Amino acid sequence: MKTRLIAVLRALAFVLLALVLCGVIFEFAGRAASTAGNPYSAILMFQSIAEGAILNRGAWQDSLRWALPLFITASGVAISFRCGYFNVGAQGQFYVGAIAATFVVDGMRGAPAALVIPLTFVAGILGGAVWALWPGVLRVKSGTDEVITTLMGNFIAGLLLVYVTAGILKDPSGTGQVMASRPVAAAYRISTSSGLSPTIIVIAVIVGVAMWLLVNRTAFGVLSSLAGRNPIMVVWQGARLSRLGLAGFVLSGGLAGLAGTVEVLGPNGRLVSGFLPTHGFTAILIALVASLSIAGTAIVSLFFGGLAAAGLYLPVLVGLPAAAIDIINAAIALFITARTWPGLERLFKHRAAAAGGG
Amino acid sequence: MRSALRRDREPKVDQFVIETLRYGTPLVYVTMAGVLASRSGIWHLGLEGLMIVGCCASVIGVVETQSIVVGLGLAIVLCVLGSVLLWFVIEKLRANPIIAGLGLTGLGLGGTDLAVQSIYGSQASVNAPFGLPRLGPAFGPYGVLSVLVVLMPIIVFALWLLLRRTRFGLRLAASGEHPFAARSVGAKPPRLRLIALCLGGVLCALGGTELALGSLQIFAYGMTAGRGFMGFSAVIFGAAHPIGSAAAALFFAVVGALGIRAQLIFGDQVPHDLLLTLPYIATVAGVWLSGRLRGGARAAATFGELRDY
Numbered sequence: 001m002k003t004r005l006i007a008v009l010r011a012l013a014f015v016l017l018a019l020v021l022c023g024v025i026f027e028f029a030g031r032a033a034s035t036a037g038n039p040y041s042a043i044l045m046f047q048s049i050a051e052g053a054i055l056n057r058g059a060w061q062d063s064l065r066w067a068l069p070l071f072i073t074a075s076g077v078a079i080s081f082r083c084g085y086f087n088v089g090a091q092g093q094f095y096v097g098a099i100a101a102t103f104v105v106d107g108m109r110g111a112p113a114a115l116v117i118p119l120t121f122v123a124g125i126l127g128g129a130v131w132a133l134w135p136g137v138l139r140v141k142s143g144t145d146e147v148i149t150t151l152m153g154n155f156i157a158g159l160l161l162v163y164v165t166a167g168i169l170k171d172p173s174g175t176g177q178v179m180a181s182r183p184v185a186a187a188y189r190i191s192t193s194s195g196l197s198p199t200i201i202v203i204a205v206i207v208g209v210a211m212w213l214l215v216n217r218t219a220f221g222v223l224s225s226l227a228g229r230n231p232i233m234v235v236w237q238g239a240r241l242s243r244l245g246l247a248g249f250v251l252s253g254g255l256a257g258l259a260g261t262v263e264v265l266g267p268n269g270r271l272v273s274g275f276l277p278t279h280g281f282t283a284i285l286i287a288l289v290a291s292l293s294i295a296g297t298a299i300v301s302l303f304f305g306g307l308a309a310a311g312l313y314l315p316v317l318v319g320l321p322a323a324a325i326d327i328i329n330a331a332i333a334l335f336i337t338a339r340t341w342p343g344l345e346r347l348f349k350h351r352a353a354a355a356g357g358g
Numbered sequence: 359m360r361s362a363l364r365r366d367r368e369p370k371v372d373q374f375v376i377e378t379l380r381y382g383t384p385l386v387y388v389t390m391a392g393v394l395a396s397r398s399g400i401w402h403l404g405l406e407g408l409m410i411v412g413c414c415a416s417v418i419g420v421v422e423t424q425s426i427v428v429g430l431g432l433a434i435v436l437c438v439l440g441s442v443l444l445w446f447v448i449e450k451l452r453a454n455p456i457i458a459g460l461g462l463t464g465l466g467l468g469g470t471d472l473a474v475q476s477i478y479g480s481q482a483s484v485n486a487p488f489g490l491p492r493l494g495p496a497f498g499p500y501g502v503l504s505v506l507v508v509l510m511p512i513i514v515f516a517l518w519l520l521l522r523r524t525r526f527g528l529r530l531a532a533s534g535e536h537p538f539a540a541r542s543v544g545a546k547p548p549r550l551r552l553i554a555l556c557l558g559g560v561l562c563a564l565g566g567t568e569l570a571l572g573s574l575q576i577f578a579y580g581m582t583a584g585r586g587f588m589g590f591s592a593v594i595f596g597a598a599h600p601i602g603s604a605a606a607a608l609f610f611a612v613v614g615a616l617g618i619r620a621q622l623i624f625g626d627q628v629p630h631d632l633l634l635t636l637p638y639i640a641t642v643a644g645v646w647l648s649g650r651l652r653g654g655a656r657a658a659a660t661f662g663e664l665r666d667y
Contacts, residue, residue, distance in 0.1 A: 330464025336449035
């Protein structure tokens with residue numbers, strides 16, 4: 001319990017540090033903006049973000065809309081990180097899942113919804129899982145570093161998305177400017193464009209409960225988190241390390257694909273070229289801030305969902321650049337895996353020595 | 359008949375080489391930054407962010423002061439500052455280099471976006487009035503290339519000398535591979551890493567400047583388009599050897615230029631977006647191959663975590 005409390009405090013401290021760094025950046029950028037006639041202060045920026053995330057009317061529903069898909073992807077990322085594999089390809093898996101889902105829902109137009117919707121979900125999950133499977137196989141079979149393969153997979157998936165939305169899946173009635181698929185028929189949608197519906201909430205809750213049980217109450221969960229910390233130990237226990245790792249990859253890819261499907265059938269309502277380009281990165285952050293705990297991921301998702309909602313609110317209603325949200329996310333990424341602060345270790349050592357002596 | 363054919367072909371070869379060098383030069387510069395970091399034991403995934411900062415700072419510097427020196431200087435200062443920040447987070451705060459590097463990349467991408475929007479209002483891109491000095495007509499068709507293209511092989515060779523033939527380079531490699539051994543001969547791995555990262559910052563600034571001011575004379579959001587990550591892969595592909603990694607980077611550039619060529623020749627018959635994936639696929643293949651040849655990447659147990667305790 002005490003170690004968990006320390007972990008939470010540590011995460012909070014470094015998030016705070018990141019926000020201070022952001023404050024400095026915003027202050028400078030705000031001063032520079034006076035030449036363009038729109039100066040702002042760091043305080044105004046943070047205040048506007050808070051308004052966009054929770055304070056305004058309807059803001060928290062918006063935040064929840066962004067938090068749910070992020071939570072689904074992030075819980076997958078947490079699983080693969082627990083297995084000791086740095087699957088940083090959530091973005092690509094999210095895209096490929098969305099593409100696969102769109103193929104099914106677009107190809108089966110006219111069929112009954114009770115058939116189409118489940119098949120779409122299966123396709124989306126499979127798409128994401130396949131996009132995580134190949135880096136996983138390369139990693140387990142040939143030792144190819146998964147950080148590079150999954151990163152490259154993100155770029156390839158992004159271009160694949162451009163390709164299908166400009167070609168095979170392109171909406172023939174659409175203008176040349178926006179590359180997108182045909183809108184999903186209303187019968188197959190699982191939410192309106194507001195993005196909050198009982199279906200999506202139920203999906204997120206099911207994912208959350210299932211993943212929590214998997215991590216905390218099954219042999220797979222125990223072994224996988226051991227595999228992340230001490231692979232040799234797991235081999236000695238007689239478990240198949242490669243199989244554990246592959247399962248982690250496939251599970252995280254499948255969940256990212258599920259989130260992609262939710263976005264297509266839910267709030268987006270169609271596949272748009274280059275949609276939500278920072279979804280995967282944010283999901284990785286969420287998993288790390290929550291120090292890979294599933295329950296923690298659920299809570300932290302709300303915070304980052306709020307930031308995502310604020311990112312839409314800033315440019316439209318307050319006229320502030322939305323890049324501020326990307327900067328906050330990046331600064332948190334910079335600091336979140338930090339384990340100490342200069343001098344802090346010495347302080348603890350000193351106290352421990354004093355306690356030992358007394 | 360034959361001579362006519364050759365005359366027809368030669369400019370195309372020139373064109374191809376020029377495209378390769380244009381694509382490859384910024385890539386080689388960031389790759390060299392990655393080599394330095396990798397030698398010192400850090401997997402540098404912040405290259406992309408430093409590079410875009412280099413692009414943005416050089417263009418803003420040129421636009422605001424009409425001086426290429428100020429532009430380049432601003433780029434170098436900001437990239438070195440970014441490198442120091444990364445060093446502090448990795449070395450002093452003991453953060454995971456991969457995540458911290460990705461954070462630095464995000465900070466660079468978001469920060470340049472914020473800077474451009476704040477200074478120039480909601481513009482998509484910023485045009486520079488002029489670019490880097492060109493080689494000039496004395497070099498025939500290659501005169502359109504910038505001076506940084508010529509500097510590139512010199513830098514690669516200098517880096518090879520630095521890493522393989524000097525005390526500093528050998529100590530750097532030691533602190534990357536076996537920090538304990540490096541300490542035992544009196545080297546200070548953290549300080550060596552700081553120097554390596556800062557030198558890398560300068561190289562990223564050069565790469566970014568070449569990308570923004572070499573041929574395009576423009577800054578656009580996200581214009582690096584993964585080149586920093588490609589440079590990182592070239593480091594892995596080339597086993598962190600300066601010349602091997604530069605060759606890997608140029609190979610990626612050839613693949614990229616082939617994509618552009620194919621587009622020009624075959625037009626819409628070849629899907630453009632799929633051709634753009636070629637360098638990324640080549641990267642995956644290259645990393646896979648280098649892993650096979652060397653019996654698996656070493657990242658298995660460490661995933662780039664510093665083992666210097």
